[in-house]
Amino acid sequence: MTTEDPELGVLAHQVSTADIVDAMGRLHRHRCHLVDLVSPTPGRLLFGPAVTISYFPSCEVALPPDRYNFGKLFDEAVSDGGMGSVLVLASNGHPDASMAGGTKLSRLAHHNLAGVLTDARLRDFAELSTYGFAAYCRGEAVHWGGDVVTPFEANRPVVVNGVAVRPGDYVFADASGAAVIPHVQVRTVLHGAISVVSDDAATAKALLDGDQGRDGSASER
Numbered sequence: 001m002t003t004e005d006p007e008l009g010v011l012a013h014q015v016s017t018a019d020i021v022d023a024m025g026r027l028h029r030h031r032c033h034l035v036d037l038v039s040p041t042p043g044r045l046l047f048g049p050a051v052t053i054s055y056f057p058s059c060e061v062a063l064p065p066d067r068y069n070f071g072k073l074f075d076e077a078v079s080d081g082g083m084g085s086v087l088v089l090a091s092n093g094h095p096d097a098s099m100a101g102g103t104k105l106s107r108l109a110h111h112n113l114a115g116v117l118t119d120a121r122l123r124d125f126a127e128l129s130t131y132g133f134a135a136y137c138r139g140e141a142v143h144w145g146g147d148v149v150t151p152f153e154a155n156r157p158v159v160v161n162g163v164a165v166r167p168g169d170y171v172f173a174d175a176s177g178a179a180v181i182p183h184v185q186v187r188t189v190l191h192g193a194i195s196v197v198s199d200d201a202a203t204a205k206a207l208l209d210g211d212q213g214r215d216g217s218a219s220e221r
Contacts, residue, residue, distance in 0.1 A: 008186060012047040012172060015193040020172050020179040023192030027185065034117075034161050034178040037136045040125035046134035046173035048086040048114035049183065050165050051077040055092055055099065055120075056152035063150045070104045076154035082111040086171040090158035091120035091149065095138050098145030102127030109133060117171050117178055119161040121145070136173045 017033065024032045053073045056063060077087065087108060089099040101123030105116060108131065115134035121141035122128065128135050157166045163180050165171070170181040181189045 008190065009047060011190040011194065013045060015190065015197055017172060017174050017177045017179050019193035019196045020181065020189060022196045023189045024179060024181065026192060027189070031163060032179050032181070034119065034163055036138070037173065037178055038139055039134065039136045039175070040129040041134060042175040044115070044134035046086060046115040046117060046136055046171060046178070048084045048171060050088045050167055050169050050171050050180075051082060051085045052088045052090065052155055052158045052165060052167055053077055053151050054090045054153045054156055054158045055094065055149040058147060058150045063152065065150075068150045068152060070100060070151050073151035073154045074107050078111050078113070082113050084112065084114050086114050087116045088158060088160060088165050088171065089116065089118035089120065090160050090165075091118065094149050095120050097121065097148040098123050098141035098143060099137075099149075105135070106131065117160070117173055134173065136178055
């Protein structure tokens with residue numbers, strides 16, 4: 001799964017997560033955003049279509065490691081190449097467990113993924129910062145997470161911190177948070193977010209210039 005149109009990346013670099021959420025709010029009622037994320041490289045934008053891995057509580061009998069492991073599930077997730085995609089790791093109720101670390105996630109660099117998003121923790125921030133992709137998560141871990149959760153399914157719809165992510169949906173994340181955009185509406189939402197930026201700039205200018213409406217105040221969102 002890849003970013004089909006390079007213009008989408010150009011549009012994405014003109015907006016923020018807050019702009020995306022505002023634009024989504026003009027089209028949908030459902031929650032699309034995640035907050036309280038951290039990153040080893042918070043200045044990097046994460047944007048691309050999602051490929052997913054869902055985790056399940058570990059049990060070597062029910063989920064034998066020779067079948068249920070990060071390498072195999074990652075290969076399933078990026079079976080068509082993965083270039084430009086965002087790997088979404090769903091912890092399924094284990095936000096303090098480590099989903100992966102620098103060694104496992106080096107696969108993203110090899111396959112030219114845009115990065116990784118998870119509602120749990122990642123290890124090895126210093127190592128992750130040396131790769132070219134972006135990573136956003138709940139926080140840094142120091143303990144291996146395999147005794148808690150195991151990679152279980154690839155490229156199925158998942159829920160991360162209450163937000164639905166279907167394979168192919170677009171993930172947008174920056175230092176302020178993340179948002180998920182339906183695949184079929186990504187261009188509409190990006191253009192809507194750019195309109196939000198323009199509207200906000202016009203409102204701010206009006207306020208600074210003292211241009212107030214009939215009710216005595218400038219229009220604000």
